[in-house]
Structures are given as C-alpha cells and as structure tokens.
Amino acid sequence: MAAKWFLQSEAVALGHADRARLETWLAADPRHQAAWDDVATALRTVADNAADREFLAMRSRALAARPERRWPLSRMMAAVAGLLVVVLTSILVFREVYPGPVHRNGIAAAGPARALYRTTIGGRAEVTLPDGSVAVLDTDSAMRIAYTDKERGIRLLKGQALFVVAKHQPAPFQVYAGSQRVTAVGTRFNVRVEGHGRSPKTSVALIEGVVRVAGLDFAGSAMPDRRTGEITMRAGELFDSARPGALRLSASEAEGAASWVSGTLSFNDMPLGRAVAEMNRYTARPIGLGGGDIANLRVSGVFKTGDSQHFAESMAEVFHLRVAHDARGNPLLLPSPE
Template identity: 45%
Template sequence: MLAIGLSGAFGWNVFKQSNLEAPVYVTEIGERSTVPLADGSVVTLNTATAVHVAYEAAERKVRLLNGQALFAVAHGQPTPFRVYAGDKVVTAVGTVFDVRVEDEEVSVSVLEGAVRVDSGSTLAAAAEMLVAGQALMSRPDGAVSVKQVDVERLASWRSGLLSFEDTPLAEAVAEVNRYTHRPITLADPRLGEYRVSGTFRVGEPERFARFMTQLFPLALESSASGTVIKAP
C-alpha cells in the first residue's frame, strides 16, 4: 500500500506518509490495507483502491477516487466525517459503512449506525438516510435504489473472502476478477446465467473456476493469461 501526495492535476509523487498533509492511499490489484486516520477513524482499502484524505476545519473529508473502502468512524469529534464518491456525499453518524465506486456506479452499505447520502457536490435538502442493514446503489443514469442486505456478507472481503448467494455466474466471475491479474473469461455469455452460492477466497481464480466445473456441466481452458470457462 502506498501513501502518495498530490502534485498537480494529474501527477502523483510518492512520499513518506509523515510528510503529507493530504495523502492518497493506494492498494494494488489483490491487495488490502488498513489505515488509521488522525482522528482515530480507520479506513480499510479493498483491491485496486485509492482514497484521498484531506481533513479540514469544517469537515473530515475523504474522497474515494476508485475502488472500495470500509470506514469505521471515530465518535465524539467536532466536525462531520464525509466520504465523497462519484456524485455522492456520504455523511457518517458514528458508524461503520462500506463505499464502492465502479464504472460510474456508487454503492453505500451500512454495517453499524447510520449515514446520510446526498447527491451532487454540495449537501442538498433531499437526501437518503441509511441505517444498519441497508444498501444504496446509484447508477450512471441517475437511478437510485435502497434495499435490505446482508452487509456482513457484502463486507466479507475484509477477511479475504467473497460470499455469493444465488448470484449469476457472470457477476461472480466479475467479482473474482477484481483480485487477480489472471482473470476468468466466459467463452459463451449464456454460461453466466448459472447461479452461484458459496464462499471463496480472493486471489484464487483457478480454484474458483475448477469448483464451477464440479457444480455445473462446464470445462476449463487455462493459459498464462488466465482461465476460460466453456461448455464441455
């Protein structure tokens, strides 16, 4: 995990964290990292994630540049803790929550406490309030949905695990591929309609693919670049 400082609109330079006032923390593909923040809050970064921490007089500000992070927010602080992700602003109320940015979609899941989710760069009059056990999904077309979820299952990545429950194989493969340089490919998109349930360790795409051949009538073709799941 790197701590890097901003040096212009597009350039990043690597520095020691102790010399930074506004560091960017980065994880590579397959890496996870836990970072204690100055106020006692803790952020855990998932694979291929970057967060910019910029505490200011008016707010404890963190921007999720890409990827996924879990925030455990310190109580009793005079300024609000806010995470900026895409066009969403998530304000915590002494809580634990997960935020993910991918392909212009933003998702927020609350494990403990409550959060407020605003749209746009400024806090708006209308906002979504989420409590523990709820997740919000915001899509590029502006559609927003809120539903009850098993947030502990969604956050199982903290322990290096991926948990699926009646998940389309195409979605499960996409999730497994986030953690590896040797991705799985479906030879036929129709194979992605199989439904997957179970818990799997991250960073083991070949093992996941082999297990799929035990569950379904599938075959594998492996190479140095990855694994292809195909019909037998």
C-alpha cells in the first residue's frame, strides 16, 4: 500500500480528497509511516544509481530473462505484482527511448536522440549524455534530451542540474530552462528552474568556462529561435531571470552553487526560512516553522541534505529554539517559551 501511494503521488499531483485519504492512512498506524519511509529510501537508492553501469546491466538482464517453467497462477500473479512495482519505479526514476543509432560525436544518425530522466525527492543521478557530456540531476528534477544534427539540446523541465560539457563537438550544447536558453562550449555550469507555468524563474551559476544566456519567447513547449536578449557569462557569475544582467559571486557563493552534488548545502547569511525551504527539497519529512520572526534569522554553514531532523536540532541549538513534531512526525521549529 505504501508503494502504491508513493508511486501515485510521484506520478501525478494528488487532489484534496486523495491527499486527505493519504494523511489518514499515514496517521492510522506508525507502521504505515515507516513503510512510506522505506519506499522513499528504496526509490532514493535507485535514483542515486540510475545511471550506474552495473545497475543498467542488471536491469537489462532482468528484462531479458524468461521463465524456465510454468508457475502456479497465484504465484505468477504475485510475481507480476512485484514486477509492476519495480517497473513503475524504474519509469519514474529513469526512462530512456533512443529511436535511432548515435554517432561517436553524439549526433543521432536517424532522427533525434531523446530520453527522459527523473529523480525522486532526495534522489540524485549522474547521466552520461550521448556525446560524452555529463549531467547530474538534483532532487525532484527532470530533464529531456533532444539531440539533433544541429544542436546537443537539453530541456530542464524542473529542478536543478549540473552540466559538464564535452569539448570539440560540431554542434552547440544548449540547455533550455524556463524561458531561457543557455549555450556552452566545454564548460561546467549549474541550471535551476523554480516555479511552474509559462515563465518559471531560471538561474544559471557558471563554475568554469563561458556561456551565453538568451531569453526566448515560448508557445507551449515549443523552442522558437526568436531571441529577446542575450548576455555572456564568465566563471564565477550568477544569472537570475528575475534580474537584469549577471551578478558576480563571492568565492564562497561560487563554491556553494553546486555543493548539492556532494550531498551538502552551503548557506552564507541566508534567512532561516529560505534555508529550511532548501533543506525541505531533499526530504519526505519537511521542516515546519512556528510563529514569531524566526524565519528571518540568518544561517551560515554547510549542512548534509536529507537529514531534516539533524538540521532542525542544529538550528534549535544555535538560535535557542525548540523542536516539536507535527501529526506526521515531521520536525517543527518553534520559538522557545519565555
């Protein structure tokens, strides 16, 4: 049941009625919450190793396997049910469709090379792209590959990704995120999409090399060529679609822009409310904030992703707060009683 609920919540946004039923089921028995956490952990493990060669080889062997003898119907139905869970999990975390062969330079020989990659909450996946470039997907992120003979195209659908671009390729490497297009040659940069709708916020942190960021007009999911502006970024700069131009990052900010790749988040004088929001992206046990103005407290430091309880306890100790728990057992930071 936990797997069913978790997969359903990952595949589609739950309505109010389904969300209420899920909350009721979780609160009915502590074992239900434990089962939910086990499923989340299993999916996170799969996501973290989605692009691992051994994992892919094992997946291929499993799909190619054939039963050697007939099973009783009841046993076969149980096996099919288990297989469906595994297959659905794989689809949610890692789905690939390559309709044509790919040349050594990464350009599709017959039609575009396309693949969809997704990670669950708390998951992370490193993906080797057809041309040898590497993309690392952050928690709850999704990207689609769209390589053609004219461009090495990537569409970041949501979340965040770090790109390490292969050099000396005939086609430009271009990432489409929100209403922006990022063009790079032999460089390393981080792209993040926040929000939904036709104009989500897009940010680009350039770690090394040079990139060009161009604003685009979008109609649905199309990628037209008409530009509405372009800037050139240098290493150590940050582009934010909500602001004009590019900002120069401090050394610590530049280093922390992609710290999530190593499983940590680096905060430099960040409001506690924003820091909590960042930490909550990596866990199924989000931290809540109580009354007062504690959301405005300033946080600096490096923290491990996915450990909301430890982060809450650390903040309570530093700022003299107290940690309570909500009905689902999630940590809740509250002002200390006078």
